[in-house]
Amino acid sequence: MSEKKRVSVNEVLSDFLRGLEDTELMRKYCLSSKQLQEVYRRLVETGRLTQEEVDTRKGLDDDVLEFEDDFSEDSPLTGASKDLAETDPRPLTSSSSSFHTLPAPPNNWQKKAYLGIIGGLVTALVGGIALSMTMPGGWERLFRILGSLMGLTGWGLQIWGCYYLVKGKGYHGALSILGALSCLGLIIVLDLPNKYARPKTSGDLIGLVVGLAIAAVFLGIILAIAVPYYFSFKRTSCDHAASANVLELAGAFEYLKKELADRNLKLDNDAINRGVEGNALQYMIGPYYGFHGCTGKCGVLIRINRYEDKWVIEGTALKGSRPSGTTSRYVYRSYVTAGGELPAIIMKGVLNAQNGKSREWNTYPYAPPGQPQICYTESIIKEEEPPGRGTFSIRIPNGIPCGKLRQE
Secondary structure, rough: OOOOOOOOHHHHHHHHHOOOOOOHOOOOOOOOHHHHHHHHHHHHOOOOHEEEEEEEOOOOOOOHHOOOOOOOOOOOOOOOOOOHHHOOOOOOOOOOOOOOOOOOOOOHHHHHHHHHHHHHHHHHOOOOHHHHOOOOOOOHHHHHHHHHHHHHHHHHHHHHHHHHHHHHHOOHHHHHHHHHHHHHHHHHHHHOOOOOOOOOOHHHHHHHHHHHHHHHHHHHHHHHHHHHHHHHHHHHHHHHHHHHHHHHHHHHHHHHHHHHHHOOOOHHHHHHHHHHHHHHHHHHOOOOOOOOOOOHHHHHEEEEEEEOOEEEEEEEOOOOOOOOOOOEEEEEEEEEOOOOOOEEEEEOOOOOOOOOOOOOOOOOOOOOOOOOEEEEEEOOOOOOOOOOOOOOOEEEOEEEEEHHHHHO
Protein backbone atom coordinates (compact mmCIF):
# COMPACT_ATOMS: atom_id res chain seq x y z
CA MET A 1 0.00 0.00 0.00
CA SER A 2 1.34 3.45 -0.97
CA GLU A 3 1.99 6.04 1.73
CA LYS A 4 -0.78 8.66 2.10
CA LYS A 5 0.11 12.25 1.39
CA ARG A 6 -0.43 14.76 4.25
CA VAL A 7 -0.56 18.49 3.46
CA SER A 8 -0.93 21.38 5.91
CA VAL A 9 -3.94 23.34 4.65
CA ASN A 10 -2.94 26.23 6.89
CA GLU A 11 0.50 26.46 5.27
CA VAL A 12 -1.02 26.36 1.78
CA LEU A 13 -3.47 29.14 2.77
CA SER A 14 -0.64 31.23 4.23
CA ASP A 15 1.44 30.89 1.05
CA PHE A 16 -1.66 31.56 -1.07
CA LEU A 17 -2.29 34.84 0.77
CA ARG A 18 1.40 35.75 0.39
CA GLY A 19 0.92 35.59 -3.37
CA LEU A 20 2.67 32.34 -4.37
CA GLU A 21 1.66 31.16 -7.86
CA ASP A 22 -0.04 27.80 -8.31
CA THR A 23 3.06 26.32 -9.92
CA GLU A 24 5.10 27.39 -6.92
CA LEU A 25 2.56 25.86 -4.54
CA MET A 26 2.55 22.56 -6.49
CA ARG A 27 6.32 22.48 -6.48
CA LYS A 28 6.66 23.33 -2.77
CA TYR A 29 4.10 20.79 -1.55
CA CYS A 30 4.65 18.13 -4.25
CA LEU A 31 1.09 18.46 -5.53
CA SER A 32 -0.48 17.87 -8.89
CA SER A 33 -2.91 20.43 -10.30
CA LYS A 34 -5.84 18.19 -9.35
CA GLN A 35 -4.55 17.86 -5.80
CA LEU A 36 -4.16 21.63 -5.54
CA GLN A 37 -7.75 21.99 -6.68
CA GLU A 38 -8.78 19.66 -3.86
CA VAL A 39 -6.94 21.87 -1.38
CA TYR A 40 -8.71 24.94 -2.80
CA ARG A 41 -12.05 23.17 -2.57
CA ARG A 42 -11.57 22.46 1.12
CA LEU A 43 -10.48 26.06 1.79
CA VAL A 44 -13.65 27.31 0.08
CA GLU A 45 -15.84 24.83 2.01
CA THR A 46 -14.42 25.97 5.36
CA GLY A 47 -14.90 29.63 4.45
CA ARG A 48 -11.23 30.60 4.50
CA LEU A 49 -11.26 31.41 0.78
CA THR A 50 -14.00 32.38 -1.64
CA GLN A 51 -14.59 30.72 -4.98
CA GLU A 52 -13.99 34.07 -6.64
CA GLU A 53 -10.50 34.28 -5.14
CA VAL A 54 -9.72 30.80 -6.45
CA ASP A 55 -11.13 31.48 -9.93
CA THR A 56 -9.12 34.66 -10.40
CA ARG A 57 -5.75 33.04 -9.76
CA LYS A 58 -3.39 33.84 -12.58
CA GLY A 59 -1.62 30.52 -12.36
CA LEU A 60 -4.74 28.33 -12.67
CA ASP A 61 -6.94 28.79 -15.75
CA ASP A 62 -10.17 27.04 -16.63
CA ASP A 63 -8.47 24.37 -18.70
CA VAL A 64 -6.33 23.34 -15.77
CA LEU A 65 -9.27 23.33 -13.35
CA GLU A 66 -11.20 20.98 -15.66
CA PHE A 67 -8.18 18.71 -16.19
CA GLU A 68 -8.76 15.16 -14.95
CA ASP A 69 -6.32 12.31 -14.73
CA ASP A 70 -5.42 9.83 -12.07
CA PHE A 71 -1.77 10.85 -12.12
CA SER A 72 -0.71 7.26 -12.20
CA GLU A 73 2.42 8.59 -13.82
CA ASP A 74 4.79 10.86 -12.06
CA SER A 75 3.93 14.54 -12.09
CA PRO A 76 6.28 16.59 -14.22
CA LEU A 77 6.55 19.01 -11.33
CA THR A 78 7.02 16.64 -8.47
CA GLY A 79 8.38 13.48 -9.96
CA ALA A 80 6.50 11.16 -7.63
CA SER A 81 3.19 12.73 -6.49
CA LYS A 82 0.15 10.56 -5.87
CA ASP A 83 -3.43 11.60 -6.60
CA LEU A 84 -5.44 12.59 -3.55
CA ALA A 85 -8.09 10.10 -4.59
CA GLU A 86 -5.73 7.35 -3.43
CA THR A 87 -5.32 8.91 0.00
CA ASP A 88 -7.49 9.10 3.07
CA PRO A 89 -10.83 10.75 2.05
CA ARG A 90 -10.98 12.67 5.35
CA PRO A 91 -10.07 16.40 5.34
CA LEU A 92 -6.41 17.09 4.88
CA THR A 93 -4.52 17.45 8.15
CA SER A 94 -1.15 18.92 8.94
CA SER A 95 1.80 16.87 10.00
CA SER A 96 3.35 17.19 13.42
CA SER A 97 5.74 19.77 12.02
CA SER A 98 2.96 21.81 10.37
CA PHE A 99 1.23 24.90 11.68
CA HIS A 100 -2.15 24.34 13.31
CA THR A 101 -5.08 25.33 11.13
CA LEU A 102 -7.14 28.20 12.59
CA PRO A 103 -10.56 27.07 13.80
CA ALA A 104 -13.57 28.47 12.01
CA PRO A 105 -15.04 31.64 13.58
CA PRO A 106 -17.96 31.08 16.01
CA ASN A 107 -21.42 31.11 14.48
CA ASN A 108 -22.97 34.59 14.35
CA TRP A 109 -19.94 36.04 16.11
CA GLN A 110 -20.43 39.48 14.59
CA LYS A 111 -24.06 39.69 15.72
CA LYS A 112 -23.21 38.57 19.25
CA ALA A 113 -20.17 40.85 19.42
CA TYR A 114 -21.99 44.02 18.45
CA LEU A 115 -25.07 43.08 20.48
CA GLY A 116 -22.90 42.72 23.59
CA ILE A 117 -20.81 45.84 22.99
CA ILE A 118 -23.63 48.21 22.01
CA GLY A 119 -25.99 46.74 24.61
CA GLY A 120 -23.30 47.06 27.26
CA LEU A 121 -22.59 50.70 26.45
CA VAL A 122 -26.29 51.62 26.47
CA THR A 123 -26.92 49.73 29.73
CA ALA A 124 -23.92 51.37 31.40
CA LEU A 125 -25.10 54.81 30.19
CA VAL A 126 -28.58 54.29 31.64
CA GLY A 127 -27.03 53.05 34.89
CA GLY A 128 -24.87 56.19 35.08
CA ILE A 129 -27.97 58.37 34.63
CA ALA A 130 -29.73 56.47 37.41
CA LEU A 131 -26.75 56.98 39.74
CA SER A 132 -26.67 60.73 39.08
CA MET A 133 -30.37 61.30 39.77
CA THR A 134 -31.54 62.94 42.95
CA MET A 135 -34.82 61.57 44.25
CA PRO A 136 -36.80 62.20 47.44
CA GLY A 137 -36.79 59.83 50.38
CA GLY A 138 -35.85 56.20 49.79
CA TRP A 139 -36.16 56.50 46.00
CA GLU A 140 -32.64 57.85 45.69
CA ARG A 141 -31.18 54.79 47.40
CA LEU A 142 -33.24 52.52 45.14
CA PHE A 143 -32.02 54.34 42.04
CA ARG A 144 -28.43 54.06 43.26
CA ILE A 145 -28.82 50.30 43.65
CA LEU A 146 -30.45 49.97 40.23
CA GLY A 147 -27.78 52.20 38.66
CA SER A 148 -24.98 50.13 40.18
CA LEU A 149 -26.57 46.87 38.97
CA MET A 150 -27.06 48.26 35.47
CA GLY A 151 -23.47 49.51 35.42
CA LEU A 152 -22.16 46.05 36.34
CA THR A 153 -24.47 44.44 33.78
CA GLY A 154 -23.24 46.79 31.06
CA TRP A 155 -19.66 46.06 32.03
CA GLY A 156 -20.31 42.31 31.74
CA LEU A 157 -22.05 42.71 28.38
CA GLN A 158 -19.05 44.60 27.01
CA ILE A 159 -16.71 41.78 28.04
CA TRP A 160 -19.09 39.21 26.54
CA GLY A 161 -19.25 41.15 23.27
CA CYS A 162 -15.46 41.51 23.20
CA TYR A 163 -15.13 37.73 23.65
CA TYR A 164 -16.96 37.06 20.40
CA LEU A 165 -15.13 39.90 18.70
CA VAL A 166 -11.66 38.57 19.51
CA LYS A 167 -12.71 34.97 18.77
CA GLY A 168 -14.17 36.06 15.45
CA LYS A 169 -10.83 37.66 14.58
CA GLY A 170 -8.90 34.50 15.39
CA TYR A 171 -7.51 35.37 18.84
CA HIS A 172 -7.70 33.67 22.22
CA GLY A 173 -10.85 34.46 24.20
CA ALA A 174 -8.79 35.70 27.16
CA LEU A 175 -8.26 38.97 25.28
CA SER A 176 -11.93 39.75 25.97
CA ILE A 177 -10.79 41.09 29.34
CA LEU A 178 -9.91 44.25 27.40
CA GLY A 179 -13.64 44.95 27.42
CA ALA A 180 -13.26 45.79 31.13
CA LEU A 181 -11.35 48.92 30.06
CA SER A 182 -14.55 50.26 28.51
CA CYS A 183 -13.97 52.59 25.55
CA LEU A 184 -10.17 52.22 25.61
CA GLY A 185 -10.43 48.43 25.58
CA LEU A 186 -12.99 48.51 22.77
CA ILE A 187 -10.67 50.65 20.64
CA ILE A 188 -7.84 48.16 21.16
CA VAL A 189 -10.04 45.16 20.31
CA LEU A 190 -11.52 46.82 17.24
CA ASP A 191 -8.01 47.69 16.04
CA LEU A 192 -6.81 44.08 16.19
CA PRO A 193 -6.19 42.68 12.68
CA ASN A 194 -8.61 39.95 11.57
CA LYS A 195 -6.71 36.72 10.97
CA TYR A 196 -9.57 35.36 8.88
CA ALA A 197 -9.82 38.42 6.65
CA ARG A 198 -9.00 38.13 2.98
CA PRO A 199 -6.77 40.80 1.40
CA LYS A 200 -8.44 44.19 1.50
CA THR A 201 -9.61 45.89 -1.68
CA SER A 202 -10.53 49.49 -2.44
CA GLY A 203 -14.20 48.47 -2.23
CA ASP A 204 -13.65 47.23 1.33
CA LEU A 205 -12.09 50.57 2.29
CA ILE A 206 -15.01 52.51 0.85
CA GLY A 207 -17.46 50.24 2.68
CA LEU A 208 -15.55 50.78 5.93
CA VAL A 209 -15.61 54.55 5.52
CA VAL A 210 -19.33 54.53 4.70
CA GLY A 211 -20.04 52.27 7.70
CA LEU A 212 -18.08 54.53 10.04
CA ALA A 213 -19.90 57.58 8.68
CA ILE A 214 -23.29 55.95 9.27
CA ALA A 215 -22.23 54.92 12.80
CA ALA A 216 -21.05 58.48 13.53
CA VAL A 217 -24.37 59.96 12.33
CA PHE A 218 -26.32 57.41 14.38
CA LEU A 219 -24.24 58.17 17.48
CA GLY A 220 -24.71 61.90 16.93
CA ILE A 221 -28.49 61.47 16.74
CA ILE A 222 -28.50 59.45 19.97
CA LEU A 223 -26.39 62.07 21.77
CA ALA A 224 -28.53 64.91 20.43
CA ILE A 225 -31.58 63.24 22.00
CA ALA A 226 -30.02 61.76 25.12
CA VAL A 227 -27.91 64.70 26.37
CA PRO A 228 -30.74 67.30 26.61
CA TYR A 229 -33.03 64.66 28.10
CA TYR A 230 -30.36 63.76 30.66
CA PHE A 231 -29.89 67.37 31.83
CA SER A 232 -33.64 67.97 31.88
CA PHE A 233 -34.18 64.82 33.93
CA LYS A 234 -31.40 65.79 36.34
CA ARG A 235 -32.92 69.26 36.87
CA THR A 236 -36.32 67.71 37.48
CA SER A 237 -34.84 65.34 40.05
CA CYS A 238 -33.34 68.36 41.86
CA ASP A 239 -36.81 69.94 41.91
CA HIS A 240 -38.09 66.80 43.63
CA ALA A 241 -35.22 67.02 46.11
CA ALA A 242 -36.11 70.62 47.03
CA SER A 243 -39.77 69.64 47.54
CA ALA A 244 -38.73 66.69 49.71
CA ASN A 245 -36.44 68.89 51.84
CA VAL A 246 -39.32 71.32 52.46
CA LEU A 247 -41.63 68.50 53.59
CA GLU A 248 -38.93 67.07 55.84
CA LEU A 249 -38.44 70.44 57.53
CA ALA A 250 -42.22 70.72 57.96
CA GLY A 251 -42.05 67.38 59.77
CA ALA A 252 -39.31 68.80 62.04
CA PHE A 253 -41.58 71.70 62.98
CA GLU A 254 -44.34 69.21 63.77
CA TYR A 255 -41.95 67.60 66.25
CA LEU A 256 -41.19 71.05 67.71
CA LYS A 257 -44.94 71.64 68.03
CA LYS A 258 -45.35 68.40 69.96
CA GLU A 259 -42.39 69.29 72.16
CA LEU A 260 -43.96 72.63 73.00
CA ALA A 261 -47.32 71.00 73.71
CA ASP A 262 -45.64 68.76 76.29
CA ARG A 263 -44.56 71.99 78.03
CA ASN A 264 -48.03 73.54 77.74
CA LEU A 265 -46.79 75.89 75.04
CA LYS A 266 -48.12 76.51 71.52
CA LEU A 267 -46.42 76.80 68.15
CA ASP A 268 -48.44 79.83 67.08
CA ASN A 269 -47.37 82.76 64.92
CA ASP A 270 -45.79 84.46 67.91
CA ALA A 271 -43.76 81.34 68.77
CA ILE A 272 -42.66 80.91 65.16
CA ASN A 273 -41.67 84.58 65.04
CA ARG A 274 -39.47 84.00 68.09
CA GLY A 275 -37.83 81.09 66.32
CA VAL A 276 -37.31 83.06 63.11
CA GLU A 277 -35.85 86.07 64.93
CA GLY A 278 -33.54 83.69 66.81
CA ASN A 279 -32.48 82.03 63.53
CA ALA A 280 -33.63 78.71 64.94
CA LEU A 281 -33.60 77.02 61.54
CA GLN A 282 -29.86 76.44 61.60
CA TYR A 283 -30.17 74.76 65.03
CA MET A 284 -32.89 72.33 63.94
CA ILE A 285 -30.48 70.41 61.69
CA GLY A 286 -29.58 67.03 63.12
CA PRO A 287 -31.03 63.89 64.64
CA TYR A 288 -33.03 65.58 67.37
CA TYR A 289 -35.66 67.10 65.05
CA GLY A 290 -35.06 64.65 62.21
CA PHE A 291 -34.14 67.25 59.58
CA HIS A 292 -31.04 66.12 57.69
CA GLY A 293 -30.49 69.37 55.84
CA CYS A 294 -30.57 70.43 52.20
CA THR A 295 -29.53 68.26 49.26
CA GLY A 296 -26.10 69.72 48.60
CA LYS A 297 -25.47 68.39 45.09
CA CYS A 298 -28.65 70.14 43.90
CA GLY A 299 -27.85 73.41 45.66
CA VAL A 300 -31.12 73.39 47.62
CA LEU A 301 -31.85 76.60 49.54
CA ILE A 302 -34.47 77.06 52.28
CA ARG A 303 -35.99 79.98 54.16
CA ILE A 304 -38.98 80.82 56.42
CA ASN A 305 -41.23 83.50 54.94
CA ARG A 306 -44.58 85.19 55.61
CA TYR A 307 -47.51 84.42 53.28
CA GLU A 308 -51.04 85.69 53.97
CA ASP A 309 -50.29 86.25 57.67
CA LYS A 310 -48.88 82.76 58.08
CA TRP A 311 -45.36 81.44 58.24
CA VAL A 312 -44.33 79.33 55.25
CA ILE A 313 -41.31 77.12 54.56
CA GLU A 314 -39.90 77.77 51.09
CA GLY A 315 -37.34 75.68 49.24
CA THR A 316 -35.73 75.82 45.80
CA ALA A 317 -32.87 74.12 43.93
CA LEU A 318 -30.21 76.24 42.21
CA LYS A 319 -29.57 73.27 39.90
CA GLY A 320 -33.26 72.68 39.30
CA SER A 321 -35.52 73.49 36.35
CA ARG A 322 -35.58 76.91 34.70
CA PRO A 323 -39.24 77.47 33.82
CA SER A 324 -38.97 81.16 32.82
CA GLY A 325 -35.37 81.77 31.84
CA THR A 326 -31.93 80.95 33.23
CA THR A 327 -32.44 82.91 36.48
CA SER A 328 -35.87 81.45 37.30
CA ARG A 329 -36.49 78.49 39.59
CA TYR A 330 -39.46 76.62 41.06
CA VAL A 331 -40.07 77.42 44.74
CA TYR A 332 -41.81 74.69 46.76
CA ARG A 333 -43.78 75.70 49.84
CA SER A 334 -45.45 74.32 52.93
CA TYR A 335 -47.04 75.93 56.00
CA VAL A 336 -44.91 75.75 59.14
CA THR A 337 -47.91 74.71 61.19
CA ALA A 338 -50.82 72.52 60.11
CA GLY A 339 -52.18 73.50 56.74
CA GLY A 340 -50.28 71.34 54.30
CA GLU A 341 -48.46 72.16 51.10
CA LEU A 342 -48.95 75.22 48.96
CA PRO A 343 -48.70 75.32 45.15
CA ALA A 344 -45.20 75.84 43.80
CA ILE A 345 -44.40 79.28 42.40
CA ILE A 346 -41.76 80.57 39.96
CA MET A 347 -39.20 82.99 41.33
CA LYS A 348 -36.27 84.77 39.69
CA GLY A 349 -32.96 85.91 41.07
CA VAL A 350 -32.69 83.40 43.92
CA LEU A 351 -29.26 83.71 45.56
CA ASN A 352 -27.53 81.88 48.37
CA ALA A 353 -27.22 84.32 51.29
CA GLN A 354 -25.04 82.05 53.48
CA ASN A 355 -25.56 84.05 56.66
CA GLY A 356 -27.64 81.61 58.72
CA LYS A 357 -30.65 83.93 58.94
CA SER A 358 -33.91 81.96 58.86
CA ARG A 359 -35.74 84.53 56.72
CA GLU A 360 -33.13 84.50 53.94
CA TRP A 361 -32.05 81.81 51.48
CA ASN A 362 -29.43 79.55 53.03
CA THR A 363 -28.03 76.07 52.61
CA TYR A 364 -28.32 73.89 55.68
CA PRO A 365 -26.42 72.67 57.66
CA TYR A 366 -25.09 76.22 57.85
CA ALA A 367 -21.50 76.90 58.84
CA PRO A 368 -19.60 80.22 58.87
CA PRO A 369 -16.55 80.27 56.57
CA GLY A 370 -13.70 78.15 57.87
CA GLN A 371 -15.84 76.29 60.43
CA PRO A 372 -17.26 72.75 60.26
CA GLN A 373 -20.94 72.09 59.72
CA ILE A 374 -22.66 71.31 63.03
CA CYS A 375 -25.61 68.96 63.53
CA TYR A 376 -27.48 69.48 66.77
CA THR A 377 -28.60 66.81 69.20
CA GLU A 378 -30.70 68.77 71.70
CA SER A 379 -33.83 70.89 71.91
CA ILE A 380 -33.77 74.57 70.92
CA ILE A 381 -36.37 75.52 73.58
CA LYS A 382 -35.34 77.66 76.51
CA GLU A 383 -38.18 78.41 78.93
CA GLU A 384 -38.51 81.93 80.27
CA GLU A 385 -38.23 82.74 83.94
CA PRO A 386 -40.33 82.55 86.02
CA PRO A 387 -41.79 79.25 84.73
CA GLY A 388 -45.40 79.05 83.66
CA ARG A 389 -45.60 82.34 81.78
CA GLY A 390 -46.37 80.44 78.57
CA THR A 391 -43.48 81.85 76.60
CA PHE A 392 -40.08 80.59 75.56
CA SER A 393 -36.94 81.73 73.79
CA ILE A 394 -34.43 80.06 71.49
CA ARG A 395 -31.16 78.70 72.75
CA ILE A 396 -28.13 77.30 70.92
CA PRO A 397 -28.13 73.58 71.73
CA ASN A 398 -25.12 71.31 71.89
CA GLY A 399 -24.06 69.58 68.70
CA ILE A 400 -21.27 67.70 66.94
CA PRO A 401 -19.67 68.05 63.48
CA CYS A 402 -22.01 66.54 60.90
CA GLY A 403 -19.15 64.59 59.34
CA LYS A 404 -18.51 62.79 62.61
CA LEU A 405 -22.22 62.11 63.01
CA ARG A 406 -22.34 60.49 59.52
CA GLN A 407 -19.36 58.29 60.38
CA GLU A 408 -21.10 57.07 63.49
